[in-house]
Amino acid sequence: MAGHTDNAIVIDAPMDLVWSMTNDVASWPQLFSEYRSAEILGRDGDTVTFRLALHPDENGTVWSWVSERTPDPAARTVAARRVETGPFDHMDIRWEYEQRPDGVHMRWIQDFAMKPGAPIDDAGMTERLNRNTAVQMRLIKAKVEAAARAGRRLQGRRLLVTGGSRGIGRGIVLAAARAGADVVTCYRTPGPAVASLEQELARTPGKHQVLRADAADAADVDRLVAECEASGDGLHAVVNNAGAFRPTPYADLGDADWAATLQGNLTAAHLVTRRALPLLDTGSSVVNIGSTVAFLGMAGGVHYTAVKAALVGMTRSLARELGPRGIRVNTVSPGRIATEALDDMPEADAERERRMFSSFTALGRLGTVDDIARTVLFLVSDHAAYVTGQNIHVDGCV
Secondary structure (H helix, E strand, O other): OOEEEEEEEEEOOOHHHHHHHHOOHHHHHHHOOOEEEEEEEEEEOOEEEEEEEEOOOOOOOOOEEEEEEEEEOOOOEEEEEEOOOOOEEEEEEEEEEEEEOOEEEEEEEEEEEEOOOOOOOHHHHHHHHHHHHHHHHHHHHHHHHHHHHHOOOOOOOEEEEOOOOOHHHHHHHHHHHHOOOEEEEEEOOOOHHHHHHHHHHHOOOOOOEEEEOOOOOHHHHHHHHHHHHHOOOOOOEEEEOOOOOOOOOHHHOOHHHHHHHHHHHHHHHHHHHHHHHHHOOOOOEEEEEOOOHHHHOOOOOHHHHHHHHHHHHHHHHHHHHHHHHOOEEEEEEEOOEOOHHHHOOOHHHHHHHHHHHHHHOOOOOOEOHHHHHHHHHHHHOHHHOOOOOOEEEEOOOO
């Protein structure tokens, strides 16, 4: 006997949006509630190989496995399977998308068999998968439909987002592109995250560019903004997200570490904003990504909190100076956000940090990149036409 599930839901959103959001594997932790991380391991043509990890179970164990999936955009189908099968003898999944009058009919079919001696049999796993799939489908429907409602509210606008290949920056880039903006972003180091972002943006309507540039290097910034300038379309917003930080006790903080933190977090925002200023016009805005720790303080982070606090002062003064030109300047200060940085830590340390930082917030959870992206999109939209010089904390109330 083998297990089989067949579940479907109708999503009231454009086919391209449903397809792009549900096939961007790297962003699955923001789309599915069950996944803690999704790591792209490789690509071979249209086939992507990746590792998924679940949130810790009641015993603190983190389950993970490697899968591969091959999308067929022409047929609007996806074939997937587990490479590391774990308790499964096999697990094969098929996704089907069909345009209907009331939306996109998205169907998941799972065919599997449990190994002898597995802690659950085929019937038990079928029941579990049916129950969980319904939950995940409802979440996906809500998130994709919310993105569709945001619609094309940034249609015709052009954004420059620094440091856009991972974490918060990636979330801002994708949210802006899905809201209709043309997005230019940059990265310092090539890798799978850059490749997957390029592929995702290629599937998203608009004119998007992913360029290699260090926002802390004046020559790179000149080249980056020159690319924006070459199109002749100007810029409607600059989002200074790029930054770097290495925790260091103050007694061990050398001049080089201090200078690098200043250059990468504050000077970079200054270089990009000053160089991009001629491309900004009335109604445009600058958003600087700060940090809540600048106001809470952090042991081992004197250099980082100092430059993030300085960024708020820079924002306030620029808002006054650029206000007469109709250009708004604001800061968004995230609290602890669940990004790839946590996944790069040793497992025990990462879980300890998740529990600790979640307990600090009134909402009892870490923030997501979507929480930050939605705030940034508000600030660059006409809905925030009278908001400038502000520092908006998105931290769950720590």
